[in-house]
Amino acid sequence: MSLIITSPLRGWATTLDSVPDPVFAQRMMGDGVAIQPLGDTVVAPFDGEVVTLHDAGHAISLRSAEGAEVLIHIGLDTVMLKGEGFTPLIAMGDKVSRGDPLIRFDLDAVALAATSLITPVIVTNAEAFAISRRTVDCAIGACEALMTLVPVQAEARRRSDDGTVVEQAVTLSLPHGIHARPAARIGETARRFEADVHLLNGDKRGDARSTVALLALGTGFGDEVVVQARGDDAEAALAAIVALLATDMGEGKPAAAVTAAATAAAEPLRVGQIGGIIASRGLAMGPAVRLRQTEIAVARDGASAAEERTALLAARTAARAQIAARADSADGNVAAVMQAHLALIDDPELLAGAERRIAEGRSAGFAWRGAIHDQIDAIRATGNAHLIERIDDLIDIERQLLSALTGTPLGGDALPPGAIIIADDLLPSQFVALAAGRPAGIALLHGGPTSHVAILCAGMCLPALVAMGDALNEIADGTPLLLDAEAGLVTASPTPGEVDAFAARLAQRDARREAAKAAAKNACQTADGTRIEIFANIGTVEDAVLAAEQGAEGSGLVRSEFLFLDRDTAPSEDEQHAAYQGIADALAGMPVIIRLLDIGGDKPAAYIPIAHEENPALGQRGIRVALAQPDLLETQLRAILRVEPAGQCKIMIPMVASLDELRHVRAIVERLRGEMGITTPVEVGVMVETPAAAMTADLLAVEADFLSIGTNDLTQYVLAMDRGNPAVAAGVDAMHPAVLRMIGETCRLATARGRWVGVCGGLASDPAALPILVGLGATELSAVPGFVAEAKQIVRGLTLIEARAHAELALQCKSAAEVRALARAFEETRR
Structure with a gap:
């Protein structure tokens, strides 16, 4: 009979010889292994009983059912701390299971005060048990095998003669x-x-x-x-x-399966499978329907300038009315995109470009197309991939006006039920028209994950893959397709077995959604009672209404830039206040976290002068722009502070890289509170989107009221990959171990300072990521409104212990593909 002792800590396993204390190094208390900790929680190394727990909280002994006794001593000379920095989570005499948390300690505080953090794990009854195997000189995760014990005198097991x-x-x-x-x-x-x-x-x-x-x-x-x-x-x-x-x-057990799953995921796609970038997660099964754009021909030369001006005005008026009608009949993201198109069709630069060509004798259609392509060329010249994705919006209004001008219809044939749309690209207006036919999914040759169409798909929970390449052209109309926008691939002409397996996944998903919908309004907590708040990312009052219907417990991110973009002047204080008040009212007293103006980089505003930058992503962005525009910043802060009830709205600072930025904004907030006679405290937090903010989370947490991780930007900065650049976008995955480690470190540092940490980036809307985020320490997750109910259901099915063990395994993976393979295996074991 042998007993496996698993590691009570994440860290580096080493021999007792490495311990700078003769009591341990000379095995005076017994043999064992030492761990240089990288985690802050000691967990049970086996099923057993707590025999002793020191009053200082730095040492604990446990006895297994087999009689093995093990001492875990956190650091050296830590008894001198008299319990400072240690939080016992159990009591003497408690029964514990392997992996149960025993003691949590402040890694930083103990490291500063103690002789060493090295933690001996000692078998204290060596007369009864010997160590047959031990793990040393390597990284080790909590609950991974550390030692194997065998009885010194094993008693023969009695065997019954009963032959039954x-x-x-x-x-x-x-x-x-x-x-x-x-x-x-x-x-x-x-x-x-x-x-x-x-x-x-x-x-x-x-x-x-x-x-x-x-x-x-x-x-x-x-x-x-x-x-x-x-x-x-x-x-x-x-x-x-x-x-x-x-x-x-139980949790943390399929470690060996990670390698197998990762190997399978790394194999080349088989014939009939095409990989792509996930724009909107989900699963879809249906026939391929190829969308072909109608070409609109226009004459080069026109009649008189007066006639062409009249024709252009009439076409623009008609197109504008159609766009306005779509905006009026839509809500949420669709309405916001249509409003952007209204601004574009009235853009003075476009009108001036068209007028110039008409004056040169060109037709209204030729002039409009030329003006549009001038702007497209200018955008492409910036090299900014985020802006380049907005070219689709320009092409869209070009086609809508030319359709009105020439009478050429833009609509195609009606979609068959449950079709999967295949196209080179898809324009926002096309999407809105096609959405009425209830397609099952979308697969695009081009496109990007942050385009307006991608945003619209996510808002409707419509599975979509983009940037799939020329191989998509090989798929004929009517071909049966399986669109897996969780793994990022399309399977054409699947086998009956693949269809059955995929249909089973769809049925499981539908059942989960129904269960989630039924429990949507209930508070969210893990299966073992840990409170995890599920919030929603919103941009409009309509989003807030949808979020509330889906059971959101607040908004973890209000994208205030929706008020500032696609216009010629900044919104007034009254306009902003009305918008923020509407969102607060829709959420009926629940917390509302408003991100301050996040302009610059991929989100420019015409009325905010920002000089040309070689690398906009590393230039004037977020709070840097706001601090450089103090009048703009103070107007927004006043509008937020006016929202009633006072304190419902919290303020979040984007793109923070230093403590000084937080201090500057808080000073302005406190001054304005005094001027406005507001006595209720208003929370001010920071958005962790830069490695600098992540690695100084402990410093920020001392003065911030909360921290919220924006995984979209954090991922591109950690990986040094532009998430809007199709050449590297496939590698921009927030499940990369480097990003997860950054998230985990942020949670650890901030939690040690008593501050909660949320996640408001795209990763919080990824079902595969939620168990890992909970395990890393996030206590608030802010997702797209349509995913809120499902997110709550996923979290309710977790225990904190298994989430932590799962997260530990994820941190040890070598790539995002391995992490996703691990996440799939974790999900499969829970179905």
Whole structure:
């Protein structure tokens, strides 16, 4: 019989010889392993009982059911801290399970005060147990195998002569069958009984107490194995093993499956599969319907200038009326995009460009097209990929006006039910028209993940992939397609087996959504009672109404720039106040976090002068622009402070890179509060979008009321990849371990200072990411309104312990692909 001791901490495992204290280095207290900690929570290394807990909270001893006694001593000379920086989470005599949190400690404070943070893990009853294997000189995660203990004098296990055999078949729920860790769990369970227990897989037979024998069975997910038990307590042993095999074996167990899943994900796509960039997550199955744009021909030369001006004015008036009608009949993102198009069709630069060409003798259509393409060329010359994605909006209004001018219809044939639209690209107005036909999904040859069409798809929860390349042209109309906008691929002409598996995923998704909808208005907490707030990212009052309907508990991000863009002058204080008040009213007293004006880079405003920059993403952006425009900033702050009830709206500062920026804004807020006679405190937080903010989260947390991580920008800055550049966009994945580690560090540093941390970027709307974000320490997640109910349902199905263990595994992955493979395996084990 052996006992596996798992690591109680994340860190670097080393020998006791490395401990600068002779009491431990010379094994005076017993043999063991030392860990240089990188995590701040000690967890139980096995199932057992808390035997001792020092009053100072720095040391704890546990006893396993087998009798092994282990001491965990956090740091050296830490008893001198008299409990400062240590928070015991259990009490003496408590029963604990492997992975249960035991002690949380302030990593920074203890490191500064103690001789060393190195943490010995000691077997104190060496007379009864010896260490047969140990893990040293490598990184180790919490709950990973650290030592294997064997009894010094193993007693022979009594075997019953009773020949009665009981057996039961069970289908494995383990995502990758019985590998090392599940085998250890099975063995531990089997050893609690006197009965002989064996597992059978086909003609292979393995002793349940033998890890090697269980591995040799070669099982996989969904395999049916037979459990056989013989002996006095055979019935009880059988029931226990069958119950264990029917589960996923708990949190953190499928570590070996990560490699297998990652390897599978890294294999080349098979014939018939095409990869793309996810613009809007989801699953869709249906026939391919190719969208072909109608070409609109225009004459080069016109009649008289007066006639062409009249024709252009009439066409612009007609097109404008159509756009205005769409805006009036829509809400949320669709209305916002249509409003942007109204501003474009009245743009003075476009009108001046068209007028100039008409004066040169060109036709109204030729003049309008030329003016549009002047602006397109100017945008392309900036090299800013975010702006380049907005070229579609210019092309859109070009086509709408030319359609009105020439009478050429833009609409195509009606969509068949559940079609998957395939196109080179899709314009916002086309999307709005096609959406009425309820397509199942969209796959585009070009396009970008932050284009208006991508935003519209996300708002409608319509699965969409973009930048799929020329291979998409090989798909013929009517071809059956599986669009997986969770894995980022389209499968053409799938096999019957692939169709069945995909249909099962769709059915599971629909069932989850229905359950989520039914419980949408309930407060969100994990299965073990930890409160996690689910908020919504919004830009308009309509978004706020939808968010409330979906069960949002507030707004973690109000994109205030929706008031500032696509116009010639800044909005007044009254206009801003009316908008913010409308959002606050729609959320009926729930928290509203308003991001201050985030202009610059990919979001320019004509009335804010920003000189040409070689790299706009690293120039005047976010709070840098606002501080350079104090009148603009103070007007916005006054509008926010006027919202009633006072304090409902919180202020969030974008693109913070230094503590001085936070201090500057807070000073303005406090001065304005005094001038306006507002006595209710108003919370001011920071948006963590730069590595600088992430790595100084402890400093910011001392003076900020909260921190919220913007994963979109944080990802591109950590990976040094422009998320709007199609050449590198496929690699811009917030699930990259480097980004996750940055998020985890932010949570750790801020939580140690008593500040909560939220996530308001796109990652909070990714179902695969939610367990990891919760495990990393985020206590508020702000998603797109349409995902709020589902997000709450996902979180309710988690325990904090399993989320933390899952997050620890994610941090140890080598790539975003490995993390996503791990996330898929985690999800599969929970279905």
